[in-house]
Each structure stands twice: as structure tokens, then as C-alpha cells.
Amino acid sequence: MATKLGFTLTIPRFFSTPSRKPLISLCSSSSSRIHSIQLIRHLPVRRRLVVLSPKATTEPPGQVQEDDVVDGNVLPYCSIEKKRKKSLGELEQEFLQALQAFYYEGKAVMSNEEFDNLKEELTWEGSSVVMLSSDEQRFLEASMAYVAGKPIMTDEEFDKLKIQLKMDGSEIVVEGPRCSLRSRKVYSDLYVDYFKMFLLNVPAAVVALALFFFLDDLTGFEITYLLELPEPFSFIFTWFAALPFILWLAFTITNIIVKDFLILKGPCPNCGIENNSFFGTILSISNGGSTNTLKCSNCGTALVGRTQHYAYLIHNLWGGKTGFDVKHGGACGYGNLFNNGYGTDTAALSSTLFNNGYACGTCYQIKCVQSPWCYASSPFTTVTATNLCPPNWSEDSNNGGWCNPPRTHFDMSKPAFMKIAQWKAGIVPVMYRRVPCITSGGLRFSFQGNGYWLLVYVMNVGGGGDLGNMWVKGSQTGWISMSHNWGASYQAFATLGGQALSFKLTSYTTQETIIAWNVAPPNWNVGLAYQANVNFR
Incomplete structure (x- = not known):
């Protein structure tokens, strides 16, 4: 099971702003300047699956049994000790990052000789990461090219290749269930059921x-x-x-x-039959917030669905109860954080900070203070807000309900947390402040919707990192105001097919307005992402 990491912190007179949920959390009560941060441990991903998404998923908070059992598949990727010899996990992560940079960004982070030497060393160590067939490599290339908005094969070819890999038993295309010996849970990926x-x-x-x-x-x-x-x-x-x-x-x-409805679908971890889970509010009656309980329609297994981090989890507790988790991009809708440029230094914000999603993309500098678990040099780390840490009213705000209003709380990713404090600390005091977001390249627009409704997720936002207003302009229309949907997404009910699209955006923090002309060509399509050549300073 996972452990909670918490810390309490003193806030200097730095710039701070409201925002939203899941990685390390920073909390404070209204009567004190002391804040605490909670970290939810990340669930390990099998190494062959890591190739698709080098970022680990997360797991709900809990308590590690007895002598703090840790998972050897996770910790090697998070080591901050630079002086010792690199572990196998670190070498594998370096190898995966090189593949990611080459296939997704089109650039080499190391020379051919360095890459060959690294691959040879991993082969000698018996790593399965480098043992990819030509079909698996083609599948990875196609997946990353699609995410980058430059598909290299048709949908039919991709589906045919995926089916063939499944028939061959390749773990590259496994969608679940996945087991965690540490948490005693089985995870199965879920996806948004757009049809329902x-x-x-x-x-x-x-x-x-x-x-x-x-x-x-x-x-x-x-x-x-x-x-x-x-x-x-x-x-x-x-x-x-x-x-x-x-x-x-x-x-x-x-x-x-x-209101705020979401329907997810995925296989039952016990029998594999597809099940659906509804999240939302019907006539002011909520389904329970971020957690659903249901039974498998086939085998009757009890399932617990949780919206956690940038994933909706389906987890299966050995001994009778199961649940499921989904990679959905969290409350900000950024999807795969690693593929979309946010890396592993991310955090979920309590609702006090989240500001109904307007804080998505904001950046914070965080430092551990006044705790024996802080590193001696008291280093800073910078995180990007990518999710909401929802309140837990069943727990006291000072004992488990770290994200309950009016507390300010950061739920940090494991790699980010381990840069400022020891992992086993749980909750530690911190200082934090808002800082500008340093990005590479222009704004990135990911399209969803249909012919009459355009839903746009805006990513890689520089400067303040947030958005306050957004407009879209077709090559045959004037500027159309877009309404804030949720997280980092904006929507417009308009027929814009067959037109080149431009966007005008205003920063929520700085009120700076920029125009990204002709971001998408006339043959744009939903499911694709388009890069602009402008960004906030």
C-alpha cells in the first residue's frame, strides 16, 4: 500500500494563487501560516509498459506495512544521488528518454556511439527494455508520431499492427490488468466512453x-x-x-x-468484461465525487473507481474488492504528461489553489523547511499544476483531509518530492511561491469534439502558465468567444470544419493577449494536436 508523505511549511511573502488536486499536496489552516504537503506514491508500471509511457502512474494514499516495504521497480527511476554508479533502472530510464526524444521530438540527446554503448550495457544486464521486436518498435514510432500530430500510418494499419502484437503476447500493447505486489491491487486501464x-x-x-x-x-x-x-x-x-x-x-x-459528467469504460480486472463508471452530478445530486463503487456486470466482482492524479484508477484489492484506474489527463486534461511535455515534476492542487481549473499549467517553486526529512542543502524544485486534489470530507483536515478547504496543498509526483525531501517522510513543511513557466516552443492545441462543437485543450503555456479567455477564428468567420469547459480546455459551439483556425488567448495572471495565426490547416481533425509558433513570455 502507499504511504502518505506530508510536510508543514511556512510561506514567505511570495506570489501565490488559487488552484486544484493530485500529486504532493501542500495544506494550511486559516489560523496558521504553517502548511503541509502530502505526497501520494506512484504505482509501478511493468517495464515493458514503461516504454509507452516512461512516467509511472499513481496510487491512492495509504500506509506501508510494517518495515516500509518499497517497490524496486519504482525507486531506481527516482534516485537523486548523482555520485554513485547508475542503477539498472536509471540506465533503462535514460534509454527510454533517448527513444522518446528521437521518436517524439525528432532530436538526439546522445550520440550514436553513446546510445549503442548504453544499449549494449543494458543487454549485458539482462534488461527487457532493449529487447523490442521490429513490430514493437514500429508500434512505438507510430504511437509517438500520432501524439505529435504527424501520423506515419493509417488507423487501419495501426489497429492491425496492435491486434497482431496482442496475438503475439507483446506487453507493449497490454492495457490491463496489471498487478502491484506492494499495494496488493490489480490495475486495469479505462478510457472515456465518448459514445455513451x-x-x-x-x-x-x-x-x-x-x-x-x-x-x-x-x-x-x-x-x-x-x-x-x-x-x-x-x-x-x-x-x-x-x-x-x-x-x-x-x-x-x-x-x-x-453537470461535470464523465463516463469511463474498461475491462474488469477479474474477468475482462467491459464495465462503465459514471462520474458527475445529476440535478445537484453527486455520485460521490471522485470515487465510485459498482459491481462487474459479468462476474459480480466489487469494483471501486477513483479519479486520482492524472488517471482514473481501477484497482483490485486481493481478498475480494477490486477497482479501476484510468489514464485520462486528470482534472486539467493534459493526457500523458510525459508525452505532452510536462515530464515528472508535476503536482495536483487543492481546490483553494485550483481556482476551478484556471490554475492549470501554473508553476510553483517549492522548498522543504523545518523538518528532519528535508535534505541538508534545502534545494528547490519547480512543479507544474496538472491536476486537482479534491477534498476528503470523511477525514479531518489535519489528519488525511489535506486538500480540504481552506487549506493550500500540493500533491506532488514522487520524482518531484524526492528532490526536496526523503520519500518516507510523507508530509513535510515547505515554502512555496509562484514562478514563471519556462517552456520550449509554441503553444500546443489538442482538438476534440465534432462538426458542431470544438473542444480545445491548450498545453505548453509559458509565462503565467494559465489562461483566462480564449477565442477562435475560422478563415471564413470572425472571432468567436470560447467558454471555459473544465481544466485547460475551452469550447465553441460553431461549425468550423474545412477552415484554417487561429486562436486569440489572454493570460489569467498577466492579462497579456497573444494571437496564434493559422494554427490548424483547413483539413484539421479531432484527435490531433497542432503547434503554434507563439507563446506567452
Whole structure:
């Protein structure tokens, strides 16, 4: 099981701002200037799976049994001791980072000779990381190229290759279940069920259509034949004009009834049958926040679904209970943090800091103070806010409920935490301050949605790291204001297909406004990401 790391800290007069949940947490009570930080340990990923995502997943907080059992598959990747000989885990991580830089960023971080020597040393050590078949290497290249927005094979070719690797028993494409001997849990990846989320809008769409027909009937069908064109063109064009409004009304009605909803799907860790889990609020009645309990529709296994970190976990406790976890990008929606440039130095913020998602992407400098677990040199580390640490009202704010308002709390990733304090500390006092975010390259826009609804996740934001307002402009439209959806995403209900897209953005912190012209070409598509050539300073 995981241990909690906590620390209490004194805040100097540094710049600070509200924000949101999951890695190390920093907490404070309203009556004191002392704050505490909690760290939730990361769940190990099998090494063959690490190739796909060198960042470890996370695991809910708990207590390590007896003599603080640790997992040897995780700690080697987090060592901060630079003077000793590199461990096998560190060499493997270096190898994976070199692959990542070459395939994803298109640059070499070491010479061919250095890479060959590293590969040879790992081979002598018996590492499985370097034992990739040509098909596995092609799968990795295709996956990383797709994330970069430059696919090298069609969807049919990719699916065919993935099925073949599954038939060959390759662990590269394993989606679960995965076991952790330390936590006594089984994890199985979940994904967003976009089809069922779309079906949630169907009842509201029926109501919107009924309202349209009712108004049309009241006017003697004047609306249907509003345009004076030969039949059936008048009827067709009127419907095309009315359809965006009907869809907008349907989405609005749905959001009034069902708020902040998310439907996840994934295999049961026990029998492999797909199950769904709903998160959200229906008519002000919440499903329980970040945790769901359900039973497998096939075998009846008790499942516990938790929204944790940048993943929704499905975990299986040996002895009867199971649950599931999903890599979803957390409350900010950044997806795979490593692939999207955020690395491992990340943190989830308590709701006091999270500011309803407007703090996504902000950067903080954190230093451990007044604790025997702090390193002697008291080093700083800089983290990026990528998630929300939700309150836990079942626990006291000073004993487990570290993210309960009005406490300010950082839930830090393990690599980030180990740069300022010893891992077994749990909670330690810290000083923190807001700092500018140093980024490489321009803003990155990831598209989701459909032909009438554009949802854009904005990543790699420099300067203040946050966004306050956003507009989109098609090559055939003016500037259209986008509304804040959740986390780092903004949405517009407009038909923009076949148009080159530009974006205007305003920083929440500095109020600086920049324009990224022609970010996406006219043949842009959802599921792809596009890089701009501008960024905040």
C-alpha cells in the first residue's frame, strides 16, 4: 500500500494563487501560516509498459506495512544521488528518454556511439527494455508520431499492427490488468466512453427538436419554409441553419441537468468484461465525487473507481474488492504528461489553489523547511499544476483531509518530492511561491469534439502558465468567444470544419493577449494536436 508523505511549511511573502488536486499536496489552516504537503506514491508500471509511457502512474494514499516495504521497480527511476554508479533502472530510464526524444521530438540527446554503448550495457544486464521486436518498435514510432500530430500510418494499419502484437503476447500493447505486489491491487486501464457521453445528450436533443416543431406548427410552418427557394432546397437549407441552434440548446439542457459528467469504460480486472463508471452530478445530486463503487456486470466482482492524479484508477484489492484506474489527463486534461511535455515534476492542487481549473499549467517553486526529512542543502524544485486534489470530507483536515478547504496543498509526483525531501517522510513543511513557466516552443492545441462543437485543450503555456479567455477564428468567420469547459480546455459551439483556425488567448495572471495565426490547416481533425509558433513570455 502507499504511504502518505506530508510536510508543514511556512510561506514567505511570495506570489501565490488559487488552484486544484493530485500529486504532493501542500495544506494550511486559516489560523496558521504553517502548511503541509502530502505526497501520494506512484504505482509501478511493468517495464515493458514503461516504454509507452516512461512516467509511472499513481496510487491512492495509504500506509506501508510494517518495515516500509518499497517497490524496486519504482525507486531506481527516482534516485537523486548523482555520485554513485547508475542503477539498472536509471540506465533503462535514460534509454527510454533517448527513444522518446528521437521518436517524439525528432532530436538526439546522445550520440550514436553513446546510445549503442548504453544499449549494449543494458543487454549485458539482462534488461527487457532493449529487447523490442521490429513490430514493437514500429508500434512505438507510430504511437509517438500520432501524439505529435504527424501520423506515419493509417488507423487501419495501426489497429492491425496492435491486434497482431496482442496475438503475439507483446506487453507493449497490454492495457490491463496489471498487478502491484506492494499495494496488493490489480490495475486495469479505462478510457472515456465518448459514445455513451454523446447518448446523454439525446433526450435533450429530442426536447429541442420537439420545441422546434412546436414553434414551426404555431407559425403555420413558416419556419420550415423561411427561405424563399425552390423545394426541397428551402426545407433543407432551413434545417441546416437551425441544426447548430438545436444542438446548442440540447447541450445546454443536458449541462443544466447533468453537470461535470464523465463516463469511463474498461475491462474488469477479474474477468475482462467491459464495465462503465459514471462520474458527475445529476440535478445537484453527486455520485460521490471522485470515487465510485459498482459491481462487474459479468462476474459480480466489487469494483471501486477513483479519479486520482492524472488517471482514473481501477484497482483490485486481493481478498475480494477490486477497482479501476484510468489514464485520462486528470482534472486539467493534459493526457500523458510525459508525452505532452510536462515530464515528472508535476503536482495536483487543492481546490483553494485550483481556482476551478484556471490554475492549470501554473508553476510553483517549492522548498522543504523545518523538518528532519528535508535534505541538508534545502534545494528547490519547480512543479507544474496538472491536476486537482479534491477534498476528503470523511477525514479531518489535519489528519488525511489535506486538500480540504481552506487549506493550500500540493500533491506532488514522487520524482518531484524526492528532490526536496526523503520519500518516507510523507508530509513535510515547505515554502512555496509562484514562478514563471519556462517552456520550449509554441503553444500546443489538442482538438476534440465534432462538426458542431470544438473542444480545445491548450498545453505548453509559458509565462503565467494559465489562461483566462480564449477565442477562435475560422478563415471564413470572425472571432468567436470560447467558454471555459473544465481544466485547460475551452469550447465553441460553431461549425468550423474545412477552415484554417487561429486562436486569440489572454493570460489569467498577466492579462497579456497573444494571437496564434493559422494554427490548424483547413483539413484539421479531432484527435490531433497542432503547434503554434507563439507563446506567452
